[in-house]
Amino acid sequence: xxxxxxxxxxxxxxxxxxxxxIDLDVSERExxxxxxxxxxxxxxxxxxxxxxxxxxxxxxxxxxxxxxxxAGKRHKELVRRIRQNTGFVFxxxxxxxxxxxxxxxxxxxLSVKKLHVDDARRIAEALLAKVGLAEKASTYPAMLxxxxxxxxxxxxALAMRPRVMLYDEPTSAxxxxxxxxxxxxxxxxxxxxxxxxxxxxxxxxxxxxxxRVIFIDGGIVVEQGSxxxxxxxxxxxxxxxxxxxxAKPNDRETDATGRV
Numbered sequence: 001x002x003x004x005x006x007x008x009x010x011x012x013x014x015x016x017x018x019x020x021x022i023d024l025d026v027s028e029r030e031x032x033x034x035x036x037x038x039x040x041x042x043x044x045x046x047x048x049x050x051x052x053x054x055x056x057x058x059x060x061x062x063x064x065x066x067x068x069x070x071a072g073k074r075h076k077e078l079v080r081r082i083r084q085n086t087g088f089v090f091x092x093x094x095x096x097x098x099x100x101x102x103x104x105x106x107x108x109x110l111s112v113k114k115l116h117v118d119d120a121r122r123i124a125e126a127l128l129a130k131v132g133l134a135e136k137a138s139t140y141p142a143m144l145x146x147x148x149x150x151x152x153x154x155x156x157a158l159a160m161r162p163r164v165m166l167y168d169e170p171t172s173a174x175x176x177x178x179x180x181x182x183x184x185x186x187x188x189x190x191x192x193x194x195x196x197x198x199x200x201x202x203x204x205x206x207x208x209x210x211x212r213v214i215f216i217d218g219g220i221v222v223e224q225g226s227x228x229x230x231x232x233x234x235x236x237x238x239x240x241x242x243x244x245x246x247a248k249p250n251d252r253e254t255d256a257t258g259r260v
Contacts, residue, residue: 002061003028003195004049004164009058010069011044018044019055020219026164029193033206036216037242042199045216046166049197050086051079062086063163084112087157087165091173093149095141101128101152102137108160120159127155131185147178154185165189167198201246207231215239 004026011019018041026032036042047053049060051067059068063085067078095104105124109115115123128134131151141149150170157165167186171179183205190196190209200206206213206227213230215223215238223236234240 001028002026003063004197005059005061005066006045006049007059007061009045009048009060010056011041011048011053012056018219019048022058022216022219022221024214024221026195026197028195030211031190031196031198031209032212032214033210034197034199034214034216035201035206035242035246036222040217041219042216043168046088046168046197046199049166050083050088052088084160085163087154087160087162089150089153089157089165089167089170091169093141093146093153093173095149095152095156097141100138100140101133101144101155104141104152105156105159108156112160123159124155127158128152130158130188131155132181145178146174147181150174150178150182151185154182154189158189163195165194165196167196167200169199169201171200171202203231203243203247215242217242 002025004024006022006024009019009022010017022045034042034045044053048055055069057069059066060082062082065078065082067075067082096107099107102121102124105127106120109120109123110117125134125137128137131154133148133151133155136144136148141152144152171182174182179202183202186196186198186205187209210227212224213227214221215230217238223230223234223239230239231243234243
């Protein structure tokens with residue numbers, strides 16, 4: 001059963017058509033990695049899934065809730081419920097600078113779910129411990145490293161108890177030595193069975209964790225398949241060129257065509 005269903009999704013900015021009829025199904029507990037060149041529509045697709053960008057055409061279904069492109073009171077209520085069931089981790093951490101790590105994680109349960117402050121604090125403390133930051137609960141974002149801030153952002157998204165986690169290049173703003181700590185948290189969530197859609201160029205992460213890899217270019221799904229199918233036996237020349245371009249030296253022992 002698909003927990004996420006996207007049908008004929010279109011999005012245009014002015015004269016530029018960014019998404020050109022995207023169809024996508026994601027099963028429960030599946031980890032889907034989306035790759036593609038800059039400007040291919042990856043981030044716009046994620047933002048359309050939660051209607052942070054309003055699609056021009058098409059529909060999004062999340063856990064049985066379907067919202068189609070359009071307006072109206074019923075539409076707005078469906079979008080609100082979809083957002084409550086979706087955790088979104090952005091490239092930039094977007095933490096409240098005047099709140100501690102604990103207060104940042106508590107914010108959603110308090111303001112959206114209307115939990116009692118003691119319950120919200122208990123959830124936030126458990127999640128900070130989960131991402132390895134229990135000792136940073138009273139620390140403000142400015143005093144945290146980029147990797148620590150992103151882990152707080154993940155804990156904040158998890159505090160809403162989402163059915164699906166979306167990640168928009170969550171490590172691209174981090175120094176290389178900080179990337180691993182964030183990816184490890186994401187790997188742990190995948191092992192626990194969290195459904196995840198991840199826009200990333202971290203090929204090693206995708207090889208280890210992804211159930212499926214999707215390559216998007218020019219606003220369309222060019223190709224998709226298992227890790228082996230995509231990284232070792234990609235059919236489309238565009239896919240092979242892209243994967244070879246982003247491969248790190250130790251990934252190039254075997255290129256996307258399977259040649260040494």
